[in-house]
Amino acid sequence: MIRKSRFGQLLLKKEIIDQKTMEKALIILADEDPSSPRGLGEILVDDFKINHHAIYGLLAELYAFRSIDINVTDLDNNQVKHTKEILLKFPEEFKKELIYKKILPYQVTYGRRNTLIVLAADPTDKITERIPVYSEYKKYEVVYCKLETLEELIELIAPQKNEFLDLLQEAEEQIEEMDESKSEADVDEYALDEEINKSLLVSLFEGSLIEAVRKGASDIHIIPFRRSSVDFYFRIDGKLIHWHRQERTSPEAISAVVKDRAVGVDRFERDTAQDGFMQRVIDDHLIRFRVSIIPITSSEYERRFESIVIRTIDDRNVITNLRKLGFQTKAENDFLKSISKSKGIILVTGPTGSGKSTTLMAALYHIINPAINVLTVEDPVEYHIKGARQLKIGNRFTFDSAIRSILRHDPDVVMVGEIRDKITAEIAIKLANTGHLTFSTLHTNDAPSAISRMYKMGVETFLLAYAINIIIAQRLIRKLCSNCKKPISKERWPAALEMGITEEELTSGKIFEAGDGCKKCNGGYKGRTNICEALYFTPEIRKAIVESGEEIDEDEIRKIAEGQGMLSLMDSGLDRIRTGMTSVAEITYATSED
Numbered sequence: 269m270i271r272k273s274r275f276g277q278l279l280l281k282k283e284i285i286d287q288k289t290m291e292k293a294l295i296i297l298a299d300e301d302p303s304s305p306r307g308l309g310e311i312l313v314d315d316f317k318i319n320h321h322a323i324y325g326l327l328a329e330l331y332a333f334r335s336i337d338i339n340v341t342d343l344d345n346n347q348v349k350h351t352k353e354i355l356l357k358f359p360e361e362f363k364k365e366l367i368y369k370k371i372l373p374y375q376v377t378y379g380r381r382n383t384l385i386v387l388a389a390d391p392t393d394k395i396t397e398r399i400p401v402y403s404e405y406k407k408y409e410v411v412y413c414k415l416e417t418l419e420e421l422i423e424l425i426a427p428q429k430n431e432f433l434d435l436l437q438e439a440e441e442q443i444e445e446m447d448e449s450k451s452e453a454d455v456d457e458y459a460l461d462e463e464i465n466k467s468l469l470v471s472l473f474e475g476s477l478i479e480a481v482r483k484g485a486s487d488i489h490i491i492p493f494r495r496s497s498v499d500f501y502f503r504i505d506g507k508l509i510h511w512h513r514q515e516r517t518s519p520e521a522i523s524a525v526v527k528d529r530a531v532g533v534d535r536f537e538r539d540t541a542q543d544g545f546m547q548r549v550i551d552d553h554l555i556r557f558r559v560s561i562i563p564i565t566s567s568e569y570e571r572r573f574e575s576i577v578i579r580t581i582d583d584r585n586v587i588t589n590l591r592k593l594g595f596q597t598k599a600e601n602d603f604l605k606s607i608s609k610s611k612g613i614i615l616v617t618g619p620t621g622s623g624k625s626t627t628l629m630a631a632l633y634h635i636i637n638p639a640i641n642v643l644t645v646e647d648p649v650e651y652h653i654k655g656a657r658q659l660k661i662g663n664r665f666t667f668d669s670a671i672r673s674i675l676r677h678d679p680d681v682v683m684v685g686e687i688r689d690k691i692t693a694e695i696a697i698k699l700a701n702t703g704h705l706t707f708s709t710l711h712t713n714d715a716p717s718a719i720s721r722m723y724k725m726g727v728e729t730f731l732l733a734y735a736i737n738i739i740i741a742q743r744l745i746r747k748l749c750s751n752c753k754k755p756i757s758k759e760r761w762p763a764a765l766e767m768g769i770t771e772e773e774l775t776s777g778k779i780f781e782a783g784d785g786c787k788k789c790n791g792g793y794k795g796r797t798n799i800c801e802a803l804y805f806t807p808e809i810r811k812a813i814v815e816s817g818e819e820i821d822e823d824e825i826r827k828i829a830e831g832q833g834m835l836s837l838m839d840s841g842l843d844r845i846r847t848g849m850t851s852v853a854e855i856t857y858a859t860s861e862d
């Protein structure tokens with residue numbers, strides 16, 4: 269047993285983490301690279317997604333650091349100017365290092381000896397000891413400040429630079445200058461123009477990758493606008509948001525740049541769909557990108573062009589703590605109960621983009637430990653799971669052959685990317701019946717219809733009834749921005765009433781809709797959560813399935829489950845509205861049949 273530190277004991281005592289998490293974290297801690305080991309706090313935040321403030325607030329308290337709370341929105345201009353002046357007195361490299369570690373030299377308090385107040389999200393970081401070495405400030409005090417607050421402050425006072433976008437601006441200025449001097453044309457001008465244009469597009473493209481990752485975009489869409497412009501969109505919290513329009517650029521030129529820089533793509537192929545891959549180190553993290561290029565013909569553009577979508581795969585966004593998914597209490601308890609069994613199928617259903625793989629990842633992370641063999645079969649492998657063996661389906665390795673070899677590979681837990689036909693359905697059932705915990709997904713709108721779907725694929729009712737532990741149907745919904753949401757307006761009352769919200773609730777002022785948007789959000793929404801229908805297989809549910817005749821009676825199953833406390837997708841949504849988390853419009857959109 270590895271010895272727990274005083275800090276570790278305090279974390280347990282305050283119930284910030286449980287014993288199990290602590291043990292896992294200590295194993296990782298003992299295994300850290302000795303040249304740059306991470307501390308317990310870092311491991312808990314990075315690998316277990318424990319709230320940063322919960323950990324570091326406590327650490328600050330333990331070591332008696334003063335802590336400060338700053339309202340960044342109302343920050344005084346003089347303060348901003350003051351901090352900027354302080355930052356000027358630091359060498360560029362050291363300043364970068366401080367900012368990267370979310371440490372901000374903030375203000376000077378004047379006294380007998382002037383003291384520099386340094387805000388830090390981790391006040392124990394040893395880098396602060398170098399402040400007197402690298403600056404004129406010989407006396408300093410480190411003060412704890414919440415990470416989110418520091419991020420806002422840094423964004424305001426010393427925003428991160430995107431050097432590619434700086435280059436882009438330079439190149440554009442150069443082109444403008446050249447345009448002005450066009451009359452004194454010389455022979456090389458065209459070639460030069462071409463050269464600058466290419467480097468401009470490279471900067472734009474590379475810059476867009478960095479911005480997308482920093483803004484937390486899941487996808488980048490590159491689409492032509494008219495004949496000689498190209499639009500870049502970012503998908504953030506599920507909605508496409510316009511990021512940039514590049515004028516005077518042919519769509520062909522930008523696709524040439526993208527194709528040049530993606531692995532596995534043929535630059536001269538323009539007639540078929542292509543998939544490529546890229547990776548970049550952005551802000552010290554390896555980020556992977558999946559590039560999809562498809563040829564499109566459209567009368568709107570009067571010609572053919574290529575549509576490009578780039579998926580960002582940032583492992584930092586993987587939720588490894590199941591409780592962080594935000595499921596409602598009964599669903600979460602049933603889910604935990606289902607995955608703590610040694611066998612059975614855990615099925616997550618919903619349309620594309622409903623967060624199915626996020627849920628599966630978190631569930632796998634919840635149960636994974638070195639004593640169990642976890643195998644996954646996916647096409648393609650989306651996220652790398654520490655401690656799992658992951659098989660990628662490819663040309664030579666088909667889904668069926670992969671699954672057959674899985675059975676011989678002695679797994680305890682298996683994740684099959686998707687149940688798509690009778691073969692995969694039967695394999696999932698077989699795995700479950702031979703003592704494996706089996707995770708998979710299915711495309712259906714709700715939980716009871718997943719049973720029908722598998723029945724129609726040809727799986728016997730008694731196999732379905734006894735192999736499955738739980739079916740979770742889910743959707744992602746956007747959360748209202750708590751900074752600018754407002755009580756629901758009168759014209760939206762009828763929709764709310766129809767949904768089941770009472771007149772009393774509407775007049776109470778506790779039902780909200782999106783505001784006009786503010787600095788802290790995207791058009792009135794910020795972040796996402798789920799709504800879900802968690803159909804736990806109780807003896808009564810199993811009995812109803814076995815006793816089905818020609819068809820699975822979905823309504824009967826729903827009735828029994830709701831009688832046992834299951835929330836339907838709509839009821840789950842209503843609960844989100846009543847707690848002020850989201851709007852009527854968002855739930856209507858999420859629960860409409862697709």
Ligand SMILES: [Zn+2]
Binds near residue numbers: 750785787789792
């Ligand atoms: Zn807002």
